[in-house]
Amino acid sequence: MNKSEAWTLKDLVSLEKLSREEIDTIHHMAAHFKQTLGRRQKKLPSLRGKTVVNLFLEPSTRTRTAFEMAAKRLSADVISISQSASSLVKGESLRDTALNIQALNADLLVIRHSAAGAAEYLSERLEIPVINAGDGAHEHPTQALLDTFTLREKFTPEGAEQLSDLSGRKITILGDILFSRVARSNIYAMQKLGAKVTLAGPKTLVPKSFEAFGVEVSHNLQEALADADAVMLLRIQRERMNAAYFPSIGEYTSMFGLNQERASLLKPDAIIMHPGPINRGVEIDSTIADGQRSVILDQVTNGVLCRMAVLLLTASAAGTKAKGSI
Amino acid sequence: MSNILWIQNGRVIDPANDRDANGDIYAVDGMIVDQLSDVQKAAAEIIDAKGLVVSPGFVDIHVHFREPGQTHKETIATGSRAAAAGGFTSVVCMPNTSPAADNPGTIQRIKDSAARNSVVHLYTTGTITVGRQGKELAPIGSLNQAGVVAITDDGDCVQSNALMRRAAEYATMFDLPLMDHCQDSSMTEGSVMNEGLMSLKLGLKGWPSAAEDIIVSRNVIISRQTGAKIHMQHISSAESVEILREAKAAGIAVSGEATPHHLYFTDDNLENYDTHFKMNPPLRSKRDQEALIAGLLDGTIDCIATDHAPHTDYEKDCEFDYAPFGILGLETALAASLEVLYHSGKTDLKTFLGWMTHKPCALVKLPRETGTLRAGCVADITLFDPNEAWTVGDTFQSKSKNSPWIGMTLRGKVKRTIVAGETVWDGAQIVNRDSGKC
Numbered sequence: 149m150n151k152s153e154a155w156t157l158k159d160l161v162s163l164e165k166l167s168r169e170e171i172d173t174i175h176h177m178a179a180h181f182k183q184t185l186g187r188r189q190k191k192l193p194s195l196r197g198k199t200v201v202n203l204f205l206e207p208s209t210r211t212r213t214a215f216e217m218a219a220k221r222l223s224a225d226v227i228s229i230s231q232s233a234s235s236l237v238k239g240e241s242l243r244d245t246a247l248n249i250q251a252l253n254a255d256l257l258v259i260r261h262s263a264a265g266a267a268e269y270l271s272e273r274l275e276i277p278v279i280n281a282g283d284g285a286h287e288h289p290t291q292a293l294l295d296t297f298t299l300r301e302k303f304t305p306e307g308a309e310q311l312s313d314l315s316g317r318k319i320t321i322l323g324d325i326l327f328s329r330v331a332r333s334n335i336y337a338m339q340k341l342g343a344k345v346t347l348a349g350p351k352t353l354v355p356k357s358f359e360a361f362g363v364e365v366s367h368n369l370q371e372a373l374a375d376a377d378a379v380m381l382l383r384i385q386r387e388r389m390n391a392a393y394f395p396s397i398g399e400y401t402s403m404f405g406l407n408q409e410r411a412s413l414l415k416p417d418a419i420i421m422h423p424g425p426i427n428r429g430v431e432i433d434s435t436i437a438d439g440q441r442s443v444i445l446d447q448v449t450n451g452v453l454c455r456m457a458v459l460l461l462t463a464s465a466a467g468t469k470a471k472g473s474i
Numbered sequence: 475m476s477n478i479l480w481i482q483n484g485r486v487i488d489p490a491n492d493r494d495a496n497g498d499i500y501a502v503d504g505m506i507v508d509q510l511s512d513v514q515k516a517a518a519e520i521i522d523a524k525g526l527v528v529s530p531g532f533v534d535i536h537v538h539f540r541e542p543g544q545t546h547k548e549t550i551a552t553g554s555r556a557a558a559a560g561g562f563t564s565v566v567c568m569p570n571t572s573p574a575a576d577n578p579g580t581i582q583r584i585k586d587s588a589a590r591n592s593v594v595h596l597y598t599t600g601t602i603t604v605g606r607q608g609k610e611l612a613p614i615g616s617l618n619q620a621g622v623v624a625i626t627d628d629g630d631c632v633q634s635n636a637l638m639r640r641a642a643e644y645a646t647m648f649d650l651p652l653m654d655h656c657q658d659s660s661m662t663e664g665s666v667m668n669e670g671l672m673s674l675k676l677g678l679k680g681w682p683s684a685a686e687d688i689i690v691s692r693n694v695i696i697s698r699q700t701g702a703k704i705h706m707q708h709i710s711s712a713e714s715v716e717i718l719r720e721a722k723a724a725g726i727a728v729s730g731e732a733t734p735h736h737l738y739f740t741d742d743n744l745e746n747y748d749t750h751f752k753m754n755p756p757l758r759s760k761r762d763q764e765a766l767i768a769g770l771l772d773g774t775i776d777c778i779a780t781d782h783a784p785h786t787d788y789e790k791d792c793e794f795d796y797a798p799f800g801i802l803g804l805e806t807a808l809a810a811s812l813e814v815l816y817h818s819g820k821t822d823l824k825t826f827l828g829w830m831t832h833k834p835c836a837l838v839k840l841p842r843e844t845g846t847l848r849a850g851c852v853a854d855i856t857l858f859d860p861n862e863a864w865t866v867g868d869t870f871q872s873k874s875k876n877s878p879w880i881g882m883t884l885r886g887k888v889k890r891t892i893v894a895g896e897t898v899w900d901g902a903q904i905v906n907r908d909s910g911k912c
Contacts, residue, residue, distance in 0.1 A: 164675075241788070241791075241792055242792060242793060243791060243792065261793065262795075263793035263794060263795040263796065264676055264677035264678050264747070264794065264795065265676065265677075265678070265747030265793065265794045265795075266793050268746070268747055269747060269792075269793060269794075283677070284677050284678070284795070285677030285678070285679075286676060286677030286678075287677070326674075329677060332675075332677060355674075357670070357671055357674055358674060360671045360674075361674075361675075391663075
């Protein structure tokens with residue numbers, strides 16, 4: 149908590165633009181919130197009287213519920229709007245929809261959109277904080293924050309006071325990188341925390357040009373998984389197969405699915421992650437998804453904590469600015 | 475009393491006649507003449523061009539004036555005023571209007587409007603296929619009779635090689651050039667920007683330059699086979715320049731244009747998802763940009779054309795994926811192109827002006843000699859100061875404001891635009907005129 153003064157941003161749009169210190173600030177606050185989880189009264193009063201609007205213009209279970217839960221734990225009022233229930237279907241522009249939400253006196257806007265850049269676009273046009281809950285194939289910053297928080301937790305020795313960072317860790321992200329906002333945000337977050345990132349998968353979905361991000365690109369799973377401290381799997385979508393990015397789901401599983409044999413290449417204490425939703429038996433064996441090394445459900449739990457931190461920090465930054473301008 | 479013009483003391487540059495010298499230009503009743511008699515001199519309107527370049531009026535073979543059908547973006551009245559303000563005296567309008575200019579009636583409708591509303595010479599193109607649908611041939615012979623200067627499905631590319639080959643073959647009967655917007659659409663589904671590092675970073679769907687290169691190659695092959703003149707519109711990729719270079723060396727009747735925006739910007743300019751940098755074809759890499767410049771310098775690319783494509787502010791103010799492609803070009807073309815090609819030291823003014831005057835004229839079927847100050851030609855003349863710096867504001871003669879140059883300071887200012895002997899732009903405003911100049 150003592151590091152929260154390292155935060156001045158009104159919006160959270162991307163991990164690319166976040167500093168190491170800002171990531172630490174969120175993670176330390178999330179760790180603090182984790183201690184309140186065991187309490188009978190989980191609610192904190194921090195955002196009492198504030199209204200958070202979740203504008204989700206793409207399907208989502210986990211992220212939307214986690215944002216709702218995070219806001220409610222902080223005592224905020226929450227309204228969630230989906231595409232089909234919004235005036236966007238009547239042809240209202242995103243700009244007008246968002247300006248109306250602001251005019252209704254919402255205090256924070258959480259936006260999920262299929263178009264890359266949509267969160268940045270709104271952040272430039274709204275006074276209130278805009279939090280990116282996923283914009284097309286661009287970024288999904290809170291997902292990367294919860295993923296790296298989960299990694300840090302797992303790599304922090306028991307009894308240590310501070311979270312470890314990811315220095316010297318090899319982390320492999322495997323799957324549809326080209327269309328993945330989760331991969332992009334995680335590349336930035338993991339690198340800022342010191343990890344070496346390897347991207348793996350078929351060449352059509354993991355083009356070599358990703359090397360410009362400072363990562364390794366591999367199409368050989370032996371190489372990509374060997375001695376990795378963690379592997380993060382990404383969901384494979386049928387629509388990519390229809391667009392000829394790979395021949396068939398069956399071939400994908402046989403070439404790139406994570407099975408027991410391939411999992412044995414990882415370091416013995418390596419962890420297995422997936423942002424969900426998972427396709428059991430496609431990118432990951434069912435038994436591995438449920439296995440000892442899987443932290444898939446820890447990721448979900450941590451998602452609420454990291455989002456609580458993001459809501460609180462951005463709301464505070466916006467509040468400070470408002471006071472300053474009076 | 476005839477209308478006599480005497481432009482004095484300017485640096486006269488007429489690339490078509492290899493002329494670059496200080497001197498005077500004369501016009502009588504809208505036509506250039508070699509000299510004036512003493513009586514005419516006494517009666518002439520004198521324009522002092524000291525310190526200015528006196529050039530043939532610029533010619534843009536690629537503009538969208540949106541009339542009929544999309545007049546909320548631009549009209550022939552506003553588009554032609556934008557042309558005049560940019561120093562252009564002749565423009566060639568693309569046929570992707572609504573309805574498409576795929577029949578003589580629509581062509582006539584555009585010409586009628588131009589006669590009433592245009593302040594510059596306005597030429598039409600017809601489509602290659604009915605409704606620009608790429609399925610059946612438009613009435614190319616009738617379009618030719620209606621006076622189109624080329625045929626094109628601009629905005630869309632004829633995907634069928636068989637159809638393109640027949641169109642090319644058929645058009646040779648009328649010596650009518652084809653202009654093609656080179657894009658294999660099977661490779662660009664959902665694409666909104668160049669495929670490269672920047673598209674990976676932004677998470678936007680990439681548009682490989684191969685989609686252009688494949689169609690440029692196709693058109694080279696069809697031109698060789700049919701003898702048809704095929705012009706490649708707004709070339710954006712280094713490989714396409716190379717393909718065109720080899721084709722020209724082999725004597726094939728193909729040509730190409732480059733836009734000021736592909737010369738000036740790269741896909742790095744998209745980093746903030748600014749939709750003013752969204753165009754088709756997309757801004758590409760530094761390497762492609764350099765290849766376009768080299769292509770102009772060695773004659774592979776024949777001319778500069780703006781692809782002036784107005785869209786309203788509310789159409790462009792949205793998510794990047796949803797914004798329409800295209801930007802304004804006419805009013806910034808001279809300055810932006812001078813910055814890249816002249817002020818950078820890459821070429822001289824005479825060579826540069828060739829790309830803006832007689833060279834584009836040679837690519838389309840104009841009814842008379844244009845793009846030169848030769849005696850006997852229509853007196854279309856542009857006076858400009860190549861060195862004057864100005865900051866692009868957010869008001870334009872165009873009806874739209876979708877320019878990526880807003881706020882930038884560029885060198886090169888149009889001081890006067892003369893169409894058929896009459897001043898239509900005086901360096902600050904449009905000079906009111908009663909009738910069109912089509």
